[in-house]
Amino acid sequence: MEADIAIHANAPAIETDSLVSLPASRVALWIFLAGEIMIFGGLVACFMLYRIAAGGWTDEASHVDWQVGTINTVVLLTSSLTMILALAAVRRNDQQAVKRFLAVTVALGIAFLGVKAFEYHGHIVEGFTPSKGMFWSFYYTMTGLHALHVTGGIVVNSILLIMAIKGTLWARGETRLEIAGLYWHFVDVVWILLFPLLYLSLEAK
């Protein structure tokens, strides 16, 4: 061992890879998102293939309410904005603003789920259950899987909010908010794909 250490002392300048400077959590989250994209990508691809092959499900699809969907889209997009504002606030070390924006983000996420539950309730009361036909099979699977991801995001953001209130967030606040934010924006982007596919793609009569 001693001989080895002696050799190290004379070791030439060490080359390093520039990639090492990336934080591990950010690398990991992007890899995770790649996997998530393949899950939703698979589902969306199946939906589009079936819809093209079946020649449109105009009757079934006409029962979803695009106005409610639009409201929910606005709600979710706004929550992404407040998430970004929270990150900006932690960067200028404005702890009050971080708490405020995180709270609004969580509230908007819950509001999104509430509107979604209201929609589900309406559909089921009218008899449009998952077994009603192919459109409804996809509708519930796609929005359901998305809602699970929204729930996950709400849990993460709530934990961050509690940590902010308790004062334990700040040591690595920026990284934590960045990572949670990346995930939250991903959930948003998925909805931006689902919204036109499920609510807006009625065929012209």
Add this chain to the structure above:
Amino acid sequence: MEAQLSHIEHVDHHHHPQSLISKYVFSTDHKMIAKQYLAVGLLMALVGGAMAYLIRVQLAWPGKPVTGWGFIAPGSYMAMVTMHGTIMVFFVAMPILLGAFGNYLIPLMIGAPDMAFPRLNMMSVWTLFVASLVLIASMLVPGSAPNAGWTGYPPLSAVPEYSGSTWGINLWLLALALEFSSFLMGGINFVTTAINMRAPGLTFWRLPLVVWMEITASALFLLSVGPLVAGSVMLLLDRVLGTTFYAPSQGGDPLLWQHLFWFFGHPEVYVIALPAIGMMMEILPVFARKPMFGYRAIIYSTIIAGFLSLIVWAHHMFVSGMDPRLATPFSILTILISIPFAVMIFAMIATLWRGSIIFSTPMLFTLAALSSFLIGGVTGIFLGSQAADIYLHDSYFVVAHFHYTLFPLLFMGGFAGIYYWFPKMFGKMYSEPLGKLHCVLTFVFFNLTFIPLFMAGFGGAPRRIYFPYGYDFLKPLQHYHVIATYGAIGLLLGQLPFVINLFASMISGRKAETNPWHANTLEWTAPSPPPHGNFEHVPHVVRGPYDYSVPGVAEDWVAQDKVVTVTVAAAG
């Protein structure tokens, strides 16, 4: 975040006292987690092996009671075929080759104290453990055990009335979902660790090949499993909520599942193959005392093979009612994939050329795996061409081909790895005579089992038939099945030397030195077994992993972190 912190703190790691539970059960040490993966994999291999025994006896002497079990009912036969496949692929191959060796080797070979996310790592192995319990539960619930084949094609898998399996298949899907999430977490950890935690000087072009292969395999898994996760959710909803994704009567299409399954299923073969080939590539240069031939060509081939594996899936579906015009491009792509694999095989053979070969147990297993895998690869070209596949599809030829690829890589490659890293893992030497006996028995009986199945397949014997000899044209093929069954029983008994060797050597083996094989890679600079935290000092890497028999150096090996001055005699 934890990555950088643990880099700084790792020197203190092994001074913390640990309770038995935090050391052996809820451990965050990548080496203990690797051993837990290995234990899960080997235990599940016992279950899968027992099923292989029952299947084989039924095929050789149908209707006779099986020693140790009794009569096999038609329904249980289908369940055994299903569970044998599921267990061996998802609960033996992946835990051993990715889980155990990925976890053990990646941090040690890149000079890191642990994985990038040790707690996520612990969660992966425990998720796998729960998945295994759910899978075993799926065999014990009322109704039938999962019996729709390991590929789970609908409508058999989608309609409980067809298979008679209600909770069985639901739990089977749940077990797979848990297994997928376990390896998604593991894959994220592996790739992040290899990108972020490499020791100073260890550039990507100095990484040992097995690390390249483990991260390529993890990335492949990550990119291919998504659509099947979506497909499994759809299958589960078809079963429990009455959705109609796979129900043809209501606009669904059972073929969709086949596409989603094989979009994952083909890369999955490489998820298993690449780590095993990587381990063989670590072992070959050490026991040939020669640099690995074509290091960069192998890495490029690995990446190309990984990419191609994502766009060949429909070659599993040539007889599923597919447009022949679509089959041709899939045939061509499939046959193209043999090129990068041929590069790897030739690189391995070229490494042996004029080496000073040492026939130790790991080397013998590597050579056995290489030669057997070659037969699996070549028969794959038969099946990749749609003209031949239409005749051979769903016959025992496919079964034999499949076992000739997976068995050599999973078991022979896996055993090569276990013997090779045994001194590092357990700090003891294994018994060389027992190891060699194990290798010879495995190699001989493996070939005795599966060569006859190629012949039965050529003769037209279809797979998944409970009582084949009810058909006149299959009666003359029975003797192939009898030979194969004797081979399989020999193969199972041939594993006894391994079990004895594993436990006897772990308890009373000779103490292993730090570097018993005189190998170059970083894990051999850590003590045997390495403490929590692995290295006393962060290694500074100055060279590639395969500098064996360098001219002008006294020893025939140069560790990756060793600086030497080479004096080259001036020629003439």
